[in-house]
Amino acid sequence: xxxxxxxxxxxxxxxxxxxxxxxxxxxxxxxxxxxxxxxxxxxxxxxxxxxxxxxxxxxxxxxxxxxxxxxxxxxxxxxxxxxxxxxxxxxxxxxxxxxxxxxxxxxxxxxxxxxxxxxxxxxxxxxxxxxxxxxxxxxxxxxxxxxxxxxxxxxxxxxxxxxxxxxxxxxxxxxxxxxxxxxxxxxxxxxxxxxxxxxxxxxxxxxxxxxxxxxxxxxxxxxxxxxxxxxxxxxxxxxxxxxxxxxxxxxxxxxxxxxxxxxxxxxxxxxxxxxxxxxxxxxxxxxxxxxxxxxxxxxxxxxxxxxxxxxxxxxxxxxxxxxxxxxxxxxxxxxxx
Ligand SMILES: NC(=O)C1=CN([C@@H]2O[C@H](COP(=O)(O)OP(=O)(O)OC[C@H]3O[C@@H](n4cnc5c(N)ncnc54)[C@H](O)[C@@H]3O)[C@@H](O)[C@H]2O)C=CC1
Ligand SMILES: O=C(O)CCC(=O)C(=O)O
Numbered sequence: 001x002x003x004x005x006x007x008x009x010x011x012x013x014x015x016x017x018x019x020x021x022x023x024x025x026x027x028x029x030x031x032x033x034x035x036x037x038x039x040x041x042x043x044x045x046x047x048x049x050x051x052x053x054x055x056x057x058x059x060x061x062x063x064x065x066x067x068x069x070x071x072x073x074x075x076x077x078x079x080x081x082x083x084x085x086x087x088x089x090x091x092x093x094x095x096x097x098x099x100x101x102x103x104x105x106x107x108x109x110x111x112x113x114x115x116x117x118x119x120x121x122x123x124x125x126x127x128x129x130x131x132x133x134x135x136x137x138x139x140x141x142x143x144x145x146x147x148x149x150x151x152x153x154x155x156x157x158x159x160x161x162x163x164x165x166x167x168x169x170x171x172x173x174x175x176x177x178x179x180x181x182x183x184x185x186x187x188x189x190x191x192x193x194x195x196x197x198x199x200x201x202x203x204x205x206x207x208x209x210x211x212x213x214x215x216x217x218x219x220x221x222x223x224x225x226x227x228x229x230x231x232x233x234x235x236x237x238x239x240x241x242x243x244x245x246x247x248x249x250x251x252x253x254x255x256x257x258x259x260x261x262x263x264x265x266x267x268x269x270x271x272x273x274x275x276x277x278x279x280x281x282x283x284x285x286x287x288x289x290x291x292x293x294x295x296x297x298x299x300x301x302x303x304x305x306x307x308x309x310x311x312x313x314x315x316x317x318x319x320x321x322x323x324x325x326x327x328x329x330x331x332x333x334x335x336x337x
Contacts, residue, residue: 009087139152
């Protein structure tokens, strides 16, 4: 079997350091699938990148058939099957993720063009670098005509995993007993973490999360704000943003895209809206999705009931994404790249 060609951008950074081992050791694509890793970072990080390559070689991983460090987009994007777009400027204390827009839009405009020029049309892309949804929107726009928009996604799996963990802690179960939480909208503090359709296995029975938790005020209050603000709290504590958990979530996202979701389960993934739930078409919006592992196609879960509370939360995050999109398009027009 020809190795899957997998690109990680920002591979000299902190998420990069946690992510490459999981891709290389078979956690993401399986122990029987060989992988060729391409690690991209900026030229100033070439030495660090080389150190990462040496460490990966030293791991002696049977699934890793090749690894290369590159500092140019042409070499990075050539014939890739999957792209983890991590490289971007991270948020510091006191900043909102959208404050990164102007700096990071340039990167994703250029990488969208590189995807169109050099990558396989079937390439699947996860954008991790913030503001992730809008960066993915820009990359998809500039890859249009070559790589279809539905091959672009942004990561809200970390928020999804955070939501699973919060429900488990409150319900007194382990995280494996919780499924089908939903993150709606933007990977930002306006996202709507929703436990209304989640299920919990408790005492041997499957019950809805509201019954398992037995505290509606929590699920409509602290649960939501804890998940929304978790990234900022980690920055406050570590003085660095989440990296181990972010790398793990990116690997969960691509693992499920490659192998499909479990029967009866959905995951959260920010994908181009097709108008479902009234979200404007084309916005990269986090929805509950199921994935068919054979075709590797995702579908937005349809027909979920939304009460007024949910509708109001979804409207807020939609508005923010529309504003980010408009600002990003303006920044793109102004950028010479
Ligand atoms: N969507 C999500 O849930 C999460 C997103 N993030 C975001 O992920 C991004 C990376 O975070 P960290 O690894 O902690 O940051 P980091 O600063 O440790 O690493 C970023 C790396 O990207 C590189 N880079 C910058 N411009 C590049 C370009 N044009 N091409 C290739 N590489 C480039 C930098 O040189 C650096 O090595 C940030 O934007 C952060 O906000 C972080 C956690 C969760
Ligand atoms: O919050 C940030 O800006 C970086 C990390 C992140 O996106 C997160 O932890 O959710």
